[in-house]
Amino acid sequence: MNENREFFYRRLHSLLGVLPIGIFLIQHLVINHFAAYGSGSFNTAASFMHNLPFRFVLEWVVIYIPILYHAILGVYIVLTGKNNTRRYGYFRNLMFLLQRITGIVTLIFIAWHVYQTRVATIFTQETIDFDFMEAILTQPFFFWFYLIGVISTTFHFANGLWSFLVTWGITVSPRSQRIATYATLLVFLGVTYLGVRSLLAFGMGV
Amino acid sequence: MEATKPKQETITLIVTRQDDPSSAPYEETFKVPYRENMNVISALMEIRRNPVNADGKDTTPIYWDMNCLEEVCGACSMVINGTPRQSCAALIDKLEQPIRLEPMSTFPIIRDLAVDRSQMFDSLKKVKAWVPIDGTYDLGPGPRMPEKKRQWAYELSKCMTCGVCLEACPNVNDKSDFIGPAPISQVRLFNAHPTGSMNKGERLEALMGEGGIGSCGNSQNCVQVCPKGIPLTTSIAEMNRATNIQSFKNFFGSDSNY
Numbered sequence: 001m002n003e004n005r006e007f008f009y010r011r012l013h014s015l016l017g018v019l020p021i022g023i024f025l026i027q028h029l030v031i032n033h034f035a036a037y038g039s040g041s042f043n044t045a046a047s048f049m050h051n052l053p054f055r056f057v058l059e060w061v062v063i064y065i066p067i068l069y070h071a072i073l074g075v076y077i078v079l080t081g082k083n084n085t086r087r088y089g090y091f092r093n094l095m096f097l098l099q100r101i102t103g104i105v106t107l108i109f110i111a112w113h114v115y116q117t118r119v120a121t122i123f124t125q126e127t128i129d130f131d132f133m134e135a136i137l138t139q140p141f142f143f144w145f146y147l148i149g150v151i152s153t154t155f156h157f158a159n160g161l162w163s164f165l166v167t168w169g170i171t172v173s174p175r176s177q178r179i180a181t182y183a184t185l186l187v188f189l190g191v192t193y194l195g196v197r198s199l200l201a202f203g204m205g206v
Numbered sequence: 207m208e209a210t211k212p213k214q215e216t217i218t219l220i221v222t223r224q225d226d227p228s229s230a231p232y233e234e235t236f237k238v239p240y241r242e243n244m245n246v247i248s249a250l251m252e253i254r255r256n257p258v259n260a261d262g263k264d265t266t267p268i269y270w271d272m273n274c275l276e277e278v279c280g281a282c283s284m285v286i287n288g289t290p291r292q293s294c295a296a297l298i299d300k301l302e303q304p305i306r307l308e309p310m311s312t313f314p315i316i317r318d319l320a321v322d323r324s325q326m327f328d329s330l331k332k333v334k335a336w337v338p339i340d341g342t343y344d345l346g347p348g349p350r351m352p353e354k355k356r357q358w359a360y361e362l363s364k365c366m367t368c369g370v371c372l373e374a375c376p377n378v379n380d381k382s383d384f385i386g387p388a389p390i391s392q393v394r395l396f397n398a399h400p401t402g403s404m405n406k407g408e409r410l411e412a413l414m415g416e417g418g419i420g421s422c423g424n425s426q427n428c429v430q431v432c433p434k435g436i437p438l439t440t441s442i443a444e445m446n447r448a449t450n451i452q453s454f455k456n457f458f459g460s461d462s463n464y
């Protein structure tokens with residue numbers, strides 16, 4: 001394994017994107033979706049998650065460390081590529097470029113999101129509940145910032161899932177790869193619905 | 207034939223030139239008298255016969271690489287109207303004018319349209335893209351290959367190391383040491399060979415090394431541009447599976463990971 005460090009790092013990058021980060025993303029957006037049923041539902045769900053035992057360990061092991069690793073190697077991958085969609089405007093090459101753009105947008109969004117909801121609240125001692133998110137998302141700037149951030153994240157996850165299936169040698173034939181494109185499109189639509197529906201609940205009160 | 211179409215008298219070529227590996231590139235335009243059934247090579251030969259540019263000034267003949275002239279050697283690859291392909295198979299009648307010729311700039315440029323593809327041959331050595339049978343005594347006949355498999359393997363063996371897939375790959379560039387799609391597909395070919403498969407572990411290990419298969423970003427440009435229609439992305443995905451299994455074997459498996 002020592003000789004194949006680069007291979008191991010790249011495979012780990014691909015794995016972490018889905019497991020645990022992708023699973024966490026779905027869980028996060030499902031919990032958020034409780035906002036659509038009213039502030040009481042959301043607060044119950046959020047406080048359940050907040051009061052999980054070993055929350056500190058869970059957050060670092062399942063969320064922060066994998067995302068940090070994925071982000072740092074991801075930026076390196078973006079910097080070592082040379083995009084050429086102008087000359088080669090094929091669908092997969094466009095997805096390749098979009099994966100890199102949404103990766104960077106998602107990194108900026110998550111950095112701000114973690115600062116706003118996890119770091120800043122340590123000092124202000126605010127509780128993160130429906131009212132807290134409503135106060136943020138009723139500001140038009142933040143509503144749009146979160147909307148772009150959430151869609152960028154769900155795209156990066158769904159398209160990354162397609163690459164994951166190729167990288168791990170699950171979809172090998174062109175036919176299976178084509179079907180995976182449609183399947184991951186459905187994943188994108190489904191996960192995006194969860195995210196956008198919650199944003200509408202917080203920001204528009206619907 | 208279209209009788210109404212006025213016969214072309216000259217064809218225009220805009221060539222990106224470079225005098226030596228380190229000097230700056232520049233464009234030079236040429237007008238070449240039209241003949242029937244010309245290809246890019248015969249147009250370049252015409253310029254070599256009469257090295258005068260479109261301004262009527264004497265210039266140096268264009269330098270390019272060529273060999274077989276039937277799209278099997280890969281030497282004459284260049285970027286023609288934005289697409290990397292073989293200049294011998296690029297027919298003038300089928301190209302939009304002016305015809306733009308550029309070198310495949312992913313590779314070090316030797317001069318004008320000639321590039322140095324030695325990195326590809328180095329990669330083939332790195333992944334051991336051959337069947338080792340040399341020794342001190344006759345090994346006898348090897349295992350037979352099913353005819354169906356031979357036909358399938360023949361398609362992979364059409365790779366001529368032309369460099370078009372590396373030129374189109376966004377992850378093959380001066381900031382990355384990625385070996386590109388061609389040698390990955392060659393590992394699949396030689397690992398499928400009944401005798402070659404006796405050394406499949408060595409080739410997979412090489413693919414897992416620096417600049418190996420891990421650097422593929424799945425842009426899938428390679429399979430779109432390959433002039434031989436080689437299923438490069440299928441090869442990459444299959445080698446992804448094989449290298450993953452190899453790495454699990456290395457870590458969790460026993461000591462027989464040949």
